[in-house]
Amino acid sequence: MKQYLILVAFILTFNFASAQNKLYSSNKSDVSFFSKTPLQDIDAKNTRANSIINLSNRELVVRIPVSSFQFKNKLMQEHFNENYLESEKFPYATFKGKIIEVLDLGKPGVYSVNASGILTIHGVDQERKFSGKITVTENTLVLETAFDVMLIDHKIDIPKLVFKKIAEKIAVNASFNYIPYKK
């Protein structure tokens, strides 16, 4: 029995330690989106997003505070928060997913990756698959990705009156810089 306990203790500490070491969290992020329509260009930028990657199982989460998107046009920013994304009701846009490819992200290099998971915007979940690029250097990871969001997928209503001003599809660019996670 004693041997068992020692074994358990050993496995426990070993696993905890390794699991801890394989968490990387973002210390710098840039999420921006833009849409182009004949009447108006809309673009906004958010540097308050956070993300964590667990290298041991390649799981990935992203959390973006919606009200931190900065627009050049402040009226547009107000409409974005009040009428479209309803950021007081749904303060975060999130992604919970996993990198599909079996990779050792501990090794320096540039990897093309695909991640699948749940994208939540405006309180509406969507099963999505994104492709991106991960650049691994010693102790840092950089993730870059670009994807489109259909407003209708997330039940974001645009009134007919302003329909022409806002595209139905929004292009999103995101980049995250990760360092080993510290409590």
Place this chain on the structure above:
Amino acid sequence: MKPDIKEIVRIMKKIFLLFYLLIPFSAFSQEDLMKLVSDSNEVFVRTATFKARRIINGHSVETVGKNNLDFIISHRFDRLNRGFEDFFGLDAATNRLGLEYGINDRFMIGMGRSSFQKVFDYFTKYKLIRQSTGSINIPVSVTLFGGYAIRTQKTVPKLSAFNRSSYTAQILIARKFSEAFSLQISPALIHRNRADIFTDNRTVFASGIGGRMKLTKRTSINGEYNYVLPNQINDNYKNNLAFSFDLETGGHVFQLLFTNSFGMTERQFITETDGSWGSGDIHFGFNISRTFSFEKKKKVNP
């Protein structure tokens, strides 16, 4: 019996062992990662406490955004109790045309011209405190307001510019209690260099209270009451009371309103309201504000 218990204990131990072995792997599920990813420095500023820069007659805590220009057209028709002959007051109207500009996201300037008494008004507003939650928790928004107004209508006897001038200082304190409900208290100090009734105080203390109840994402019902503290002005003057229905479409805010005052500057509607709701001296009116943005178009990099 004894062997059975031993057997159970052994099985339990095995289960526990398995359980303990599994813990490290489940320690960082996606849900847990989600918890770890939270940012303790996050601050959520409560925006859009009111839709427009006015609750109805009086100013709200809102200021015009940086480099935005608001053009406001306001009308107040004559009293409803004029009856059918004057089409319930619609035959006569006063208007105010106003321009308001945001120097930055907290500081704005504005001016307006009212047809009633041909008043020109100039004012400035500064958003001192913004209501927020998160790592910085502030329960209210506070905006400071300062205004100057001058009548330019010819009078007999002629009055000097000094005697036609008035000044207003207000502290606007508002709280957005929920997505739908906001309330504002606006203590005011109004100084007229010369009051129309010479027994009136030249400096008048008052306090406004106003609120908004959202009906849908784009519509709301607003109410506003301006209470003048007693023994300052003639009893024939009434406190200002107004109700409005607001409709917002991207860029425009329409306010359809009923009020007992004709004028739209602070001196007029706080200290010189002579209409009484009880006797039907109610004016229908509207404010339409249109916001233009002067931000330079930024090139979109793909």
